[in-house]
Amino acid sequence: MPATKSRAAASDRLVSASSFQIDVPETTLARARRGDLRALEQIYRAFERPAYSLALRLLGNVENAREVVHDAMLHLLERIGQFRGDAPFWGWLRQIVVNEALMKLRRERGIAFEELPEDDGTPSAEPAPWMLADVAHLESALARLPPLTRSVLWLYHVEEYTHQEIAEMTGKSVSFSKSQVMRGSSRLRDLLDPALSELHEEAAPCLTATA
Amino acid sequence: MSDRDRMTSAPSLADALRALPQAAPQPDLWPDLAQALAARRRRPWRRYALPAALAAGIAMLALAPLSTTTLPPAVPTQTAATTKADTPPTADAELAALHQRSQALERWIASATVAPLDSRDLMAAVEVEDMIGLVDVQLGATRGDADALPLWRQRVTLLEDLATIRANRYAIAAN
Known part of the structure; x- marks a missing residue:
């Protein structure tokens, strides 16, 4: 589409x-x-x-x-x-x-951390890639996020839970929730950017579900 | 990120995620759910049948003094006044304390029900509430404080269990 x-x-x-x-x-x-x-x-x-x-x-x-x-x-x-x-x-x-x-x-799934580069937070003049992406691409990018990152992102942005509530529900800290929202958004941006998506084919996730 | 930041930093991401199409479970879950609900309504017959049987028994006992010829020997016929006289003063004090504690717990539990319970606690809570209901039926059958005292102790213990369940709504997530 x-x-x-x-x-x-x-x-x-x-x-x-x-x-x-x-x-x-x-x-x-x-x-x-x-x-x-x-x-x-x-x-x-x-x-x-x-x-x-x-x-x-x-x-x-x-x-x-x-x-x-x-x-x-x-x-x-x-x-x-x-x-x-x-x-x-x-x-x-x-x-x-x-x-x-x-x-x-x-x-x-046991949830283990892996390092992910910090989001530099620099505002971009370009429109956010999710504004331009079609449903299939956004679905696909979302599916590629690690489960807990995706969950935190969804609970925060869509269900509008606060970071405090997410921290309580996940058994993590408030700063964990904040960092997952920021890093998850950044990762999603990269995954949706055609120029970067190829690079990320080989990139490790910020959180990995372990068996 | 504060709630204000939520509105200013990436509103388009929230909109884009919300705009993703919703899905329904396939195949339909309702037939299984309806069957499970119907089965559970049939299965725990004791949950309702036992209190109902006790209530019926209470009604018969209440009418028993009117026809003493048919009254079984074991049926207590003493009045509340005579029972009161047999009850030691310390039991009176304990009973009053139990009433007070029970009311306080009930008030607390009523105020705590705003918080949603997770499914495991929901299941535990319903069991405890059923047991409290059973104790209440038995309390309705007592003829005096001496009979009531152990039941009130049991009721307070169960209310404390229920309050603990209500208080631990985030316990699983915190584990």
Whole structure:
């Protein structure tokens, strides 16, 4: 897809915040609390795409993402009778999905640091490459980031968690979260830059998932 | 990077990432989920059947004094007043303290439910809450403070367990 078309299509889908921010009608919640299977399905259908997409972005693996969404949804729907409505429903579900995904990431992959050159932070006159990239290239570049770097980048930029929250969820420090956002952005920029992408074919990742 | 920086330094990256298409799990997860939900509703019959049976028993015991001819010998028939007289003063004090502690814990737990729990804690919490429900049913059947005291001790212990679960919402991530 040409870049201009992809950008136009992208702008149509732009949202101001997390796609999780869906309000569930109180009547649907009330029916779900009573165990109405159709209401439970309505809730599942409302959140299946944001939940699965989030899990997929964090884990980078279709089967693992399916498993996380299945487990998170099952726990949530079983406990829906105890939802008191004093916090947004979507926030409750999103937190469960994030926790499940991070747990899986931690369980299945040891995370080890490798050195990556510091981002020099120099502003460029050129437009950011992700503004020009089509969806396929951006997807591909994102997939090439190390899992934890990609997760931190996604949680920060898309889900709008703070560095403090990300630090607590990942068991790392605030500065770790900040550095991952900066280095991940820089790495993404390089991966999307045609002039640099060939060089990065041989480059080591900033974080490596070890078996 | 502060939240203000988030808005100024790389807003286009956030927009570009948000604009990526969403996906749905394939094949559809709902049939499995519906089956699992239905199975779990059937399986833990004891969770609901036991309290229900106890509640039914309580109702029968409450009516028993009206027909003493059919009352089994083991059924307690003493009044609350006589039980009160049999209860040592120290037990009264302990019971009052347990009531107070129980109320404080319940208030704390109610305020802590804003924080989302992870799935493992959710599972643990539901088990503890069920046990508290069972204790409450039993408390409804007691005829005096002497019977109630061990149950109130158990209730406070369970509430403390629940409070611990609520307080540890980030424990897994921190491990």
